[in-house]
Amino acid sequence: MSINKYQVALVGNPNVGKSSVFNLLTGLQQKVGNFPGVTVDKKSGQFLIENNVSVGVTDLPGLYSLFPTSEDERVVVDVLLKNLKNPSIDLILYIIDANDLERNLLLFTQIKDLNYKMIVGVNMMDTAQSNGLEIDLEGLSKSFDVPFIPLSGRSGEGIEAIKNNISSQILKESKDGFYKMNESETQIVHDIQEFIPNTTSYEALLIAHHYKRLPQITTHQKEFISKLIEQYSFNSLDHQLDEMMNRFQLITPLVIKNVKRHLASINPFTKKVDTILTHPVVGLFIFLALMLIVFQSIFTWSELPMEWVERSFSWLANILNETLPASWFQELLTEGIITGLSGVFVFVPQIAILFFLISLLEESGYMARVVYMMDHFMRRFGLNGRSIISLISGGACSIPAIMSTRTINNWKERLITIMVTPLISCSARIPVFTILIAVAVPPTKLGGWLSLQAVVFMSLYLLGAVTALLVAWFFHLILKTEEQSFLVMELPRYQMPHWRNVFMNVLEKIKTFSLEAGRVILIVSIILWFLASFGPEKNMEAARVQAQNEYNISQEVSLKQLTKTHELESSYAGMFGKFIEPAIQPLGYDWKIGIALISSFAAREVFVGTMATLYAVEDGNNQALLTERLQKATNKETGKKVFTLATAMSLMIFYLFAMQCISTMAVVKRETKSWKWPIFQFMYMGVLAYIGSWIAFQLLS
């Protein structure tokens, strides 16, 4: 990116259409990072103004006042205060909803008192007019000494006017503060200003409110300020209330002066729709129906594109196999890298579909209603109303589901949701369950009509969901947080989704996943390929000899396949499978299953392919042959069958509980910004899988 002459920050209340303005300003010139030290996303981008001057813009999280209650909101206060000492933001573009001027102006006056240069973008002027509001923007501009510019986040009207005002506003001198402090505030501010030089008065007051949490305040300064707080018995919450009250008393007359109200302005459409959509009983059924549609869409709509992705990559691998000379490099390319890339991009359709649907729910205003309806049930398990959407999507794939937790703004609730979502049975478990059920569960009909196989299948799904809730409840008990759990949530007006925002959101999610999680998936795929393809040369040679000998006795299976089978057995992965055999014996597994467990570390569905290789089934898609081979498989030492009902159930429970998905771990790392949580998740799910499988095996054998 080129060097920007000016930096602008976008600030405003939640639900005022800030992201629309951001998308309009930057178009595709945007990227997502995160604010240092926190898990809050930082969207930044750039645009050009007159004379080809480049302007950088950062979208700050929405908030109601400079007295924050969540991590997201705290970031804004940190950024605004830090910037006063170390200036990089030249101007605040403050977005307000024309329908709620009074409430929106509170934060505006606070930021203005920090002496920031500002422009106010008045969004949704059109709906305000149809709501019967007549707003004198020129009058407001004069009253607050800042230009109020009308804009429409939908059509893009007014964006040019904002761009044209930026450089002149940056050069303008700002006037006196808006808020007049009371006596005790003046005293403490005076002392802080003496102690910390170059501090403006409102900045000092905010330091008095927030000093404990501000990273830029040194320990020494904290001690000093805490003494002052005691000396003046400065009660932060009381002063917050007084200050806001005082500001509203100044704002209200200015709004009354400049706004004529022709009608009562409660949106009748939203009111009518809400009587149905948030009805205590009907609303729940509508929600469940919608979730069924979401779930079904991720499953069915993604099937075809996922097949395309897989086919294109295997087509590419075939071409390379044919054109390149056989070598380890060709194998690395086709079996390591292309398999890895295919494993990354195969998730893109599901991610795109889920985020398309979630953006629609979010943009229309419905998502807040979901939180309202589900709050009671989810709260018992330490989850948020929004968690339900992540958990249900987890039934298709954990990856987009975990990415969707970003809208949960309570960190503890979000973390618990991330931790338990992989316990919900995803689509990758289906092939594993299908083959094992076919091998070990007899196709009897209970009571003459209910298939036992289907009952087992259903029970596994149910077990996953119940376990997820129980584990959530357990984490809720042990995880402590300073953040108070309370629900004070705005239910915004219903509106048509902004298609630009929906599109940008989907695009951003795909980009983030492919770049950040994709890297990890690719690396692990290459490592696993190496482990399965290489072994001590002596053993690999012996494997090839054995394959030749077996081929000489019977030509039932091709030499190539026999070599592959025995090479895998002798590879590092095979050695590892034998090495862990004593540990997995109590679960009913032999070393071949051990190899499958290791290769499934990348993705669960790899189980089927590995089993096909180990049992010399040439066509990996030939389920019937693989089922037959697995049913016949016997343990050479004991002579007993390998896949008994006990072993198969134990194995399915292992695949249900264990974290065998490197892609999910990569996404958890990306969402929690540390390896600590995915590693913890891997361990707890591993323990759960081991104990669960052990119990299943011991009970059934």
Add this chain to the structure above:
Amino acid sequence: MKTLDQVKVGTTSKVVSIAEPRIASRLMSMGIVPGISVSIMRKSLMGSTYFIQFPQLTLALRKEEAAQIVIE
């Protein structure tokens, strides 16, 4: 002293004060000041989450938070 969790769905009353200062600060930053009118539109299935209407704002609150809002 009457609080918001004690009134029936559909009744409109006036906010006198908010007892818990943290919730008071949060609500005030959303423009909820003493004297404003408030009504409960509906409650969720289990009755623990409230759908609240202020003149310019619709909020979801839990019963515990509603119990902090003192009304006339």
